[in-house]
Each structure stands twice: as C-alpha cells, then as structure tokens.
Amino acid sequence: MEGGGVASDAGSAVAPLAKWRDEFAKTFQYYLDRSTPNPVHRWLGTLAVAVIFVLRVYLVQGFYIVSYGLGIYILNLLIGFLSPKVDPELEGLDGAALPSWGSDEFKPFIRRLPEFKFWYSITKAFCVAFLMTFFSVFDVPVFWPILLCYWIVLFVLTMKRQIMHMIKYKYIPFSIGKQRYVGKPAANSSGAAE
Template sequence: MDAPEPDTPFAAVTAQTSKYGRIFQAYLDKSTPFVTYRWAGTATVFVLFALRILLAQGWYIVAYSLGIYLLNLFLAFISPKFDPSLEQDEGMEDGTSGLPTKEEEEFRPFVRRLPEFKFWYSTTKAISLSFVCSWFSIFDLQVFWPVLVLYWLILLFLTMRRQIQHMIKYRYVPFTIGKARYQNK
C-alpha cells in the first residue's frame, strides 16, 4: 500500500495521533521513577472500579475477567525470565543456567519475565478498560457471582501453590525485601 499524500485528511490524522502518542510516551517516561505514586494511582482506579461493581450490583464477568488477567500478570511478574526447570532439563548453549543452584556458583540477579513498569502499565490499562466496560450494559451478563468468586479463589490457590513450589525448588525469591540499600549523601 502506498504512503498517503501529505495533503490527504488521513495524513493529518496520522500526524496528529503520532504527536499525541509522543506526548503520552513522554509523560510515561517521566513517571518511571515514581513507583509509589504510580501504584497509588492504579490502586485508586481499582478502588473506583470495585465500588462501581459493588454499588451497581453487576458486571461480574468484567470483574472476573479482570481478576484472571491480573493474576496472569502477577505470575509473569514473579516468574524468572529464564525458567530454571527448562534450563536444567535442556541445558543452555553455553552450559550455564539462569539461577545459581549451588552455594559455590556465581550469583546472578533475579530477572523478571515481566518488568515492574510493564506490569504497572498493563495493570492500569486493564483496570481502566474494565472500568469503562462497566458503563455499558452489553457487558453486564447475568451470572451467579459467588461461583465466579469461588472459581477465582481456587484458581488463585492452585496457581500460587504451584508458583511457590517452583520458587522453593529452584531457590529464588522475586522480591528484594530486606535487601540492603545504599543511599548517596
């Protein structure tokens, strides 16, 4: 397909949307170091969404879908980028594995499958989209919500148990709680 000529309305729309895309990306880039504020904003949007679901007494499928998606994101966030079980079975090309398994092996830092910023950004987009969907009656399917809650809790329990067993087996901790931090003076 040929590129649009500069005088067409399509070219003007494309130029305008790319301009707004660059502005949005600049704001995203500026927000990167403010982890606490970003997550506080996301938590606020989530509370608004939860209040919307509770007060409207509907859109349980939307909330359930959001819960499944957020669980999937969280699992990717706490998983290592390189799965040690696959590396142990197949072995890497250079003969090293992603995580140390013995005390005398070299320390390798934990690298997440889903980085924190992408986790935050995807979570915020999903909650915002769910909030918008909760204002359209087409997404308000009639379901017996306690079954959805029970099924989600079972899914949460089973997947987290499997993930924790994986973390214990391959001895990695995806969080840096208790790690010494050094400040510049």
C-alpha cells in the first residue's frame, strides 16, 4: 500500500513539470512561426546574439576553442545552405539539371539546408556557445592566432571548392529579384490588336 503512495507522489510531481514543458514548447513554436516571414528581423536578432558572444569572448580573453568550434559549425552550415538538395556529382540525374540563367525552363534552386533552418541552427549555436563561456572547463588554453589562421585556410579552401562546383554545374544559390515569365515571341505580327 505504501508503494502506491510513493508512485503517486512521483507522478504528481512530474505532471506539472511536463505540463510546463509542453506549454513552453507551444509558446516557443508559436513565436518561431511568427518570425518565419520576417527574415531581416530574425537575422538582426542573430547578429545581436553574435555581438554579445564576441564581446563575452573579448572581455573574458578566453574560450578560443569554443569560438573555433562555433566557426567550424557555421562553415558546415554555410556549405549546406549554398549546396543544392540534389547534388549532380553524387547522383546521376537523367536530364535533370540545376537552374541556371541560360536555361529555357525555370527550375527553382532547392537548398540542402533551407534559410529558416540555417538561421535557427546558427542562432542556437551562438546561444549554446555563449552558455559554454560560463563554464571554465571549456576554457582550454591555446594560442588563438594559429586557430584563426587554420580556420581562414579551411574557409578559403572550402569556399573555393563550393564556387568551383557552382561554376561547373552552372547554378546560382541566390535568387536576385523576382523571376518573370517572358512569353514566346509571336510568329505572326498581323494578329495584333489595332
């Protein structure tokens, strides 16, 4: 009989916590959904979080390994953002091609990592990295200029490979302006309205 009382006490303690977690998840998702159509505001918020992180690292004069890891993660996200969902190098596409300016038919560029997920992952990464700066176990002493030079070399080599891929398969991962339909030229000009 006493065992049932202990189980009910544990169950009653967990229920409010689970309810609070569910309410928090719903509220968080609500605000994420509301932010979706406002990319400028989202990216400005991420920029503010990034500035706070950089200020924290600068003022503490440490956590360079955390910053390096964050930089590698962001580089990985950037490659996913600039890459097509279906890579023609990896999969044999029977006649299907990536969109290009010179193609007859407009085919939208579908990213491997959509813009919203790219933004969300970067923002979450900056927040996690910022929280890590409050724990001294992550402050490994390193000579940061070497890490910075290595990251720059890695960035240049990775971007060179990505740009060569864009040139080889003739695609542009950014849409510039609104796509407009240009109709086929009329074969007979005498059918025009007077």
